[in-house]
Amino acid sequence: MERSLITTPLTPDLIRGAIDVESTELGLLPHRLPARARAQYADPQLAMVESQPSGVRLVFRTRATAIELDTVPTKRVYVGAPPRPDGVYDLVVDGRLTGQASVTGGNVLTIDMAAGTTTQESGPLGTARFTGLPDGDKDIEIWLPHNETTELVALRTDAPVSPAPESGRKVWLHHGSSISHGTDAAHPTGTWPALAAASGGVDLVNLGLGGSALLDPFTARAMRDTPADLISVKLGINIVNADLMRLRAFGPAVHGFLDTIREGHPTTPLLLVSAILCPIHERTPGPAAPDMEAMSTGRVAFRAAGDPEEVAAGKLTLTVIREELSRIARQRAVDDPHLHYLDGRELYGDADAAELPLPDELHPDAATHRRIGERFAKLVFAEGGAFEAEPV
Incomplete structure (x- = not known):
């Protein structure tokens, strides 16, 4: 029998690898530079890449067998180049990569390298889904796409979630x-x-x-x-x-x-x-x-x-x-x-x-x-x- 999904509020204590976490109208946006630094430059390239969550992951403990994560990604399109694949979400269970997913939809950033221009169009949220996880308590890491700005909107699981204890690693x-x-x-x-x-x-x-x-x-x-x-x-x-x-x-x-x-x-x-x-x-x-x-x-x-x-x-x-x-x-x-x-x-x-x-x-x-x-x-x-x- 399938268990119903419950929603866990997304809070900064579930996020590792980010320097700063911005609250938005929809949820949370991880950053890899602090707000003070972001106020000291006007470079769109840096603004784009510091918000791409390379190394940033959601980390929590749960016995859930199903996980859903709603996000609004920002996809990049380069004029004249082949389409880029959707960003990948890596699911790591107890230290082992066990699943991958992608999210469709989202914003689209179009970059014309020859003209040096960019335009952005807004788009809908999407959902990364992981099912068939083993029952029992386990440590979960969801590594966010390293090359897609990712606004976190909602986390749903079929069992309660708690923040993972500190790893003790350097x-x-x-x-x-x-x-x-x-x-x-x-x-x-x-x-x-x-x-x-x-x-x-x-x-x-x-x-x-x-x-x-x-x-x-x-x-x-x-x-x-x-x-x-x-x-x-x-x-x-x-x-x-x-x-x-x-x-x-x-x-x-x-x-x-x-x-x-x-x-x-x-x-x-x-x-x-x-x-x-x-x-x-x-x-x-x-x-x-x-x-x-x-x-x-x-x-x-x-x-x-x-x-x-x-x-x-x-x-x-x-x-x-x-x-x-x-x-x-x-x-x-x-x-x-x-x-x-x-x-x-x-x-x-x-x-x-x-x-x-x-x-x-x-x-x-x-x-x-x-x-x-x-x-x-x-x-x-x-x-x-x-x-x-x-x-x-």
């Missing part, structure tokens, strides 16, 4: 670019940070912000003020492909970013990571630009539009940035024994690019996310790694 706070955000990963627990966190036995707070790892002071302050046992900062690709700054500004900006984090976490293990290999930007500076020839065939791709001869005048490439990050890490480590450095090419380098090339010249695919996550776990969380070596 909290890993990570900041990076769209690669850390999870672009082109197949589902939310399949992003490389989520895979590394699962392997390392830690709770993830993911501040991977697509196109927006730009050394913004408000991001550093958000990290300073977020409780964490382990911290990593992955820098490089967005600085280059945004053509944001020159070498003279880059070094002091990195120091300032790390100084701010250290104000709130003076002795927390802190890992500075450079970019993975990206052949188009290794020795050619930004900006990155849409590859219109590829777009004409229905494929989203990018090219490096800078001039390598301008590197001598201070323009940044990934090669230049790695050298500077390594130098900064060595300099700071003299007074900061808890600071570590990892060359991102140890996560994805020349041999990997030959086997698993970046499909759009910037972002890894699902298989490459898995490889990067496994490599990170082995290099950083395993015995002798930066995050294993020091007790917290």
Whole structure:
């Protein structure tokens, strides 16, 4: 006999991995930057990606065998590109991925990369459903789509819900670019940070912000003020492909970013990571630009539009940035024994690019996310790694 569904009010104590939770007319909207930071920029790209809940999940305990979650997603449509698949909701039961669902409907954000314009149309809510769960008490995690802004509206189950107890695991706070955000990963627990966190036995707070790892002071302050046992900062690709700054500004900006984090976490293990290999930007500076020839065939791709001869005048490439990050890490480590450095090419380098090339010249695919996550776990969380070596 089917049990009737009961509605549990959605409250912030059911949400993990978010920095802030906004109350809306319909429900709750998780954010990955605090309201104070959101008031300090007018960048629609950052506004979009910080509200995409990469690493954010509903966490609760229940004996329910059926779960329904009403949401209003925001879908993205790129003019001239094939339709994007609907975002995926991952159901994790007692630590194991056991189900997936998607939500139709929702808002539609149309992005014209050639014109640099966006338009948004409102749409109806939809429902993610999970049925046939085993009876008995269990810990439930519903990982929200890493690449779809998701407004939470209602939670229904066929048994009562209670907040899950704290896991007791270390909290890993990570900041990076769209690669850390999870672009082109197949589902939310399949992003490389989520895979590394699962392997390392830690709770993830993911501040991977697509196109927006730009050394913004408000991001550093958000990290300073977020409780964490382990911290990593992955820098490089967005600085280059945004053509944001020159070498003279880059070094002091990195120091300032790390100084701010250290104000709130003076002795927390802190890992500075450079970019993975990206052949188009290794020795050619930004900006990155849409590859219109590829777009004409229905494929989203990018090219490096800078001039390598301008590197001598201070323009940044990934090669230049790695050298500077390594130098900064060595300099700071003299007074900061808890600071570590990892060359991102140890996560994805020349041999990997030959086997698993970046499909759009910037972002890894699902298989490459898995490889990067496994490599990170082995290099950083395993015995002798930066995050294993020091007790917290």
